[in-house]
Amino acid sequence: MFGGETLKGVKQSSRQIGMLSVVVTVILLMGGLLSVGAGHALAANVITVVSPPDNVWVTEKALFLAGIVSETTVTQLEIKGVKNNAPKSKIKVENQAFGVMITLDKGNNEIVLSDGKQQKTVHVYYLESEALRKGKAAPSGLKRFYVHANPAELDCKECHKLKRGIFNFKRNVPAKANCTTGGCHSDMGKSAHVHGPVGAGVCISCHNPHGSYNAMAIARTGQDLCVVCHQAKIEEFKDSVIHKPVTEGCISCHNPHESAMRFQLRGNGASVSSLCFNCHESKIFTKSHRHGPVGSGDCIACHRPHAGKYKSLLIASPEKGEVCFQCHKDRQQEFSMKYVHAPVQDDCNKCHDPHSSDNRFQLHKEGGQLCADCHEKKSPKLYDAIKNSKFKHEPVEKGRCTDCHRAHSSDVKSMLKKNTEELCFTCHDELADEVAGSQFRHGPVQTGDCMACHDVHGSNNTRILSKYFPEEFYMEYRPENYELCFGCHNKDIAKKKFTKTLTNFRDGEYNLHYFHVNMKKGRSCIACHDPHVSTQAKHIRTEVPFGAWSYPISITKDKNGATCVVGCHAPKSYDRNKPQIKPSR
Secondary structure, three states, rough: EEOOOOOOOOOOOOHHHOOOOHHHHHHHHHOOOOOOOOOOOEEEEEEEEOOOOOEEEEEEOEEEEEEOOOOOOEEEEEEOOOOOOHHHHHOOOEOEEEOOOOOOOOOEEEEEEEEEOOOEEEEEEOHHHHHHHHOOOOOOEEEEOOOOOOOOOHHHHHHHHEEEEEEEEEOOOOOOOOOOOOOOOOOOOOOOEEEHHHHOOOEEEOOOOOEEEHHEEEEOOHHHHHOOOOOOOOOOOOOOOOHHHHHHHHHHEOOOOOOOHHHHHHOOOOOHHHOOOOOOHHHOOOOOEEEEEHHHHOOHHHHHOOOOOHHHHHHOEEEOOOOOHOOOOHHEEEEEEEEOOOHHHHEEOOOOOOOOEHHHHHHHHHHHHHHHHHHHHHHHHHHHHHHHHEEEEEEEOOOOHHEEEEOOOOOOHHHHHHOOOHHHHHHHHHOOOOHHHHEEEEEEHOOOOOOHOEOOOOOOOOOHEEEEEEHHHHOOOHHHHHHHHHOOOOOOOOOOOOOOOOOOEEEEEEEEEHHHHHOOOOOOHHEEOOOEOOHHHEEOOOOEEEEEEEEEEEEEHHHHHOEEEEOEEEEEEEEOOOOOOOOOO
């Protein structure tokens, strides 16, 4: 254990201290105190202490003091001011390196080393772990130094190579330690996925055996420690969007020693999402309708784990569904028809939750409400009219916008699934059969323009008619009652009792339209005419609805008129040249 946490009675060898990068010097890993090569002078100081540094505080009573000298003639050093294991306080210098176990007193310790000509002084403050836990602090100006809780004698030859009889401190050997095979960390390295240095027992790849200014005697902090080996990741980490754990240090997501998961991830082994849930709230991923990758715990199907070029670390741009098409290639044609829904051109997330939702298709809201939220803002007048309509089209009433509209793109205006006629007949199949079997079609029906008479979303008129038309079969005639018809037809057709020009439905000059609508029980237009189709000319209906009954209508045309047979009166004939009726003027 490092930094004041006690290991229970086990004395470690020099290789149980941790891991240190094989490409840097021990001294550099402690903060750049020294960099020395074989045969090079050690600047002006003859004696250099590698560990512990000067003016530090520690929570360990026992330390291993180590250092180097610049003169090859120096064979021993005298040590004063601290209890030590050196015979008669004389430290042996071998190949310009020295080391000895020392025992600190509580408070400040002044360690003095001398070769007889020059001396080196190091100040170390010892603060007991218990005192630290109770809130006591070291004197200001001192920096904490972390060493192994149970240090042992170190042998320079284990980690540093000799070159021409002198230690080369610029390089160290990846010496194998017994950290995982001794009595302390023996449970480490047993998981399914073990970090390479742990498996090889080369703990000094990451931990400094001499100690470090970093907790656990880590050689470096954050990602700087990892990229010493994982250099290929350096370029990846330069992308514009960086995952927060990457900036803080890789160990937020990766266990530096071992894990049940691949890449030593800190999940439970079931899926990548178990790792992600350590930071991200799981409730946003666990609603009733889940995106496929979310359901299988495969977060990296859409997101890069370290860094990327796109927001939210997406693997591709969210614009125009590019990220979605990484998987949904089979549906790409559906998004590229003549008319494309605006959100599709922007970002699929505007309508769909990419993780999970309580609505089908992972919609942010139930279908109709989702459409309403957007279109209410884009077309406020139209939407207000629909919302306040007395009569609503059934799909609108039930929020089933996609009964008529495609959600992504369409080859028909207004994102309709089909042209108007085909679309309407999808539901109004009985009318479709009538139209197919009829010879005469009303103009809008002939052109497939149902919207000429109907408001497709909603209206204040019955049968969602775009203009008023009376429901009553009998009523007093007023032109405004037939506003719908007179939008196209001559509004004066029933204005005059006698005419030669307004209509051909006349007996001599007697206007029979005028006659029918101005009777004591005036008829509406649909008493005689079918607004959609008929098998008789002039859209004369084949039967007249009358309460629970239907009376047949049969009209036989001749050159100057016709004969009408209907269940509500005796056969009647009219002739434009030879009047059959003698109305009063």
